[in-house]
Amino acid sequence: MYMLKKTILTAAALLVSVSVTGQTVRMDVNLKKAGAPVQPTMYGIFFEDINYAADGGLYGDMVKNRSFDFPYALTGWTAYGKLQVMDDGPFERNPHYLRLNWSGHRDKFTGVENEGFFGMGLKKGEGYVFSVWARSDGGKLRVELVDNDSMTETQILAQGEISVNSKEWTKYKLELTAPVTIEDAHLRVELVGNVSVAIEHVSLFPKDTWTGREGGLRKDLAQALYDLHPGVFRFPGGCIVEGTDLETRYNWKNSVGPVENRPVNENRWHYTFGYKLFPDYFTSYGFGFYEFFQLCEDFGCEPLPVVSCGLACQFQNDDPSAHVPVDELQPYIQDALDLIEFANGGVNTTWGRVRAEMGHPEPFNLKMLAVGNEQWGEEYPAHLKPFVDALRKAYPQIKIIGTSGPNSEGDQFDYLWPEMKKLGVDLVDEHFYRPEKWFLSQGARYDSYDRKGPKVFAGEYACHGDGKKWNHFNASLLEAAFMTGLERNADVVHMATYAPLFAHVRGWQWRPDLIWYDNLRSVRSCSWYVQQLYSQYKGQNVLGLTWDGKPITGADGQQGLFASAVQDGNLIYVKVANTSSSPNTIEFSFNGLKKADVVKAVKRIVYTSPDPDADNTLDAPEAIVPRQRIFIGEGKAITATVDPMSFNIFVFER
Numbered sequence: 001m002y003m004l005k006k007t008i009l010t011a012a013a014l015l016v017s018v019s020v021t022g023q024t025v026r027m028d029v030n031l032k033k034a035g036a037p038v039q040p041t042m043y044g045i046f047f048e049d050i051n052y053a054a055d056g057g058l059y060g061d062m063v064k065n066r067s068f069d070f071p072y073a074l075t076g077w078t079a080y081g082k083l084q085v086m087d088d089g090p091f092e093r094n095p096h097y098l099r100l101n102w103s104g105h106r107d108k109f110t111g112v113e114n115e116g117f118f119g120m121g122l123k124k125g126e127g128y129v130f131s132v133w134a135r136s137d138g139g140k141l142r143v144e145l146v147d148n149d150s151m152t153e154t155q156i157l158a159q160g161e162i163s164v165n166s167k168e169w170t171k172y173k174l175e176l177t178a179p180v181t182i183e184d185a186h187l188r189v190e191l192v193g194n195v196s197v198a199i200e201h202v203s204l205f206p207k208d209t210w211t212g213r214e215g216g217l218r219k220d221l222a223q224a225l226y227d228l229h230p231g232v233f234r235f236p237g238g239c240i241v242e243g244t245d246l247e248t249r250y251n252w253k254n255s256v257g258p259v260e261n262r263p264v265n266e267n268r269w270h271y272t273f274g275y276k277l278f279p280d281y282f283t284s285y286g287f288g289f290y291e292f293f294q295l296c297e298d299f300g301c302e303p304l305p306v307v308s309c310g311l312a313c314q315f316q317n318d319d320p321s322a323h324v325p326v327d328e329l330q331p332y333i334q335d336a337l338d339l340i341e342f343a344n345g346g347v348n349t350t351w352g353r354v355r356a357e358m359g360h361p362e363p364f365n366l367k368m369l370a371v372g373n374e375q376w377g378e379e380y381p382a383h384l385k386p387f388v389d390a391l392r393k394a395y396p397q398i399k400i401i402g403t404s405g406p407n408s409e410g411d412q413f414d415y416l417w418p419e420m421k422k423l424g425v426d427l428v429d430e431h432f433y434r435p436e437k438w439f440l441s442q443g444a445r446y447d448s449y450d451r452k453g454p455k456v457f458a459g460e461y462a463c464h465g466d467g468k469k470w471n472h473f474n475a476s477l478l479e480a481a482f483m484t485g486l487e488r489n490a491d492v493v494h495m496a497t498y499a500p501l502f503a504h505v506r507g508w509q510w511r512p513d514l515i516w517y518d519n520l521r522s523v524r525s526c527s528w529y530v531q532q533l534y535s536q537y538k539g540q541n542v543l544g545l546t547w548d549g550k551p552i553t554g555a556d557g558q559q560g561l562f563a564s565a566v567q568d569g570n571l572i573y574v575k576v577a578n579t580s581s582s583p584n585t586i587e588f589s590f591n592g593l594k595k596a597d598v599v600k601a602v603k604r605i606v607y608t609s610p611d612p613d614a615d616n617t618l619d620a621p622e623a624i625v626p627r628q629r630i631f632i633g634e635g636k637a638i639t640a641t642v643d644p645m646s647f648n649i650f651v652f653e654r
Ligand code: AHR
Pocket: 048, 050, 237, 238, 239, 240, 373, 374, 406, 460, 499, 500, 510
């Protein structure tokens, strides 16, 4: 009885709170005419090798320092017995290798063991392809997958032998099957017998990679990108484009051709781990520009490469001498032109031939290029200008993307936008990692942008909770709310990419991120689901959507609501983010229908979480996912109630 009373009271309290907190909102959907087209490039991917996104992440090789070319040749390896580090190997840009020698005694061994990236993840019953370049006069190698935590003979999980019977450098391969699932395996390569063997470029890839490519990408991570239905793919960053210094900037020419000869590069994020005493973050360039273009092709999205403009990371370099003087930029400009040739040039051009030799004679059909990442100050337009001149001359059809600096507003931003207009770039990249308050205040951000100027590329954004700098549902809800403004302004905002993309749970230096993983599992964050919902319900044209004649932007008096609408053939998608802690009842009223016509409710997707601070985790990857709810109705107006703190997509048919 007490329980019953309590339930009735609670229900009554809820009813009271509904009627007290919100008036029914009438949203007018204007079907009279279709608005601006939603660009096919909308909602994309920003990839940067931060948080072990490439090596140790998307790139499938599990061996760290596979070519012994980190500054300390044995970083990542434990060596035992008698061996020498040599530097006259077969790959001139990665010259180091090891020579494993007989210890001189039957019971003493020589070998090396690789720790991988926080271990190596193996899955029971799955095949792993080991490969090594080696030479010897008849020596032998034993290859083992070992359980790093086991102290007994059970530590050897799988084993095989390779006879190295050529004195010339030759690639040898061996497939091993994992008998167990384990997150932290190691790879051991040991000399058998008394004949020395030289080893170089040691790799271990899962056999089951994305689309089955040999030496390819980690399948679950590539799948998580594919499932986003991206329209554009920005690569390779981020600050990594600029480098800690110019020497360590991302050099695309080092990222193509045979992987064995792609020189190791120090990562821009190498020194940024608060908890690591010995940084060891280098890039193998294994996931390079060819693999990037290939992945864009797999996904059916537009590639958006970013190149250095000759300015090293300005956060890390105050001294002007760290940057290239404007009159010495020619090699950098040539790099940009050559990249377009690599993507689009005929097979008889220098760089088109490199692409063809890698297996892709057809062009990749590149349409745009960004020059510089988060640059600022007068030096940026000064550096950008010669690029614009050269690119316009050689490739007038290529769109150029400039930047507005690292901030979403303020002096640098206000200075750079007009400069970008003067230079006539096609799009301007804007970045905003901002707290809740900012996202709540920016629903109308693009409503007043110049319709005749360059278009907007919202190139890096994420809600960084105030004091809550981790992934959580509320941050993703505010991103969804903000994105209604991107959608409504489709005539101005042509591309948008959340950032950063990937993070290894044991090797991150920046959060929140879109997708997290360990060596076996991955999890799609709440922000990932928001991005996916926008892509899935992208539509073709914007539709007018107003409340009392005004766009719904979370403005004062709008009850925490943000909304936008698009049409997709006969379908209408209305996105509503309710950021308030009260429900809101909405009457969708469809204007412009013929007298006899009605609109039908088709379905409704609701994204909400009982705990706004929670997110999906590796142990509960689908704890907070969008759900479909029953949605029935027909007429010139249809009513629905949205939950407190929820993102909703209403699908109607006309
Ligand atoms: O996304 C992480 C970093 O944020 C990017 O490298 C940089 O462009 C921005 O400062």
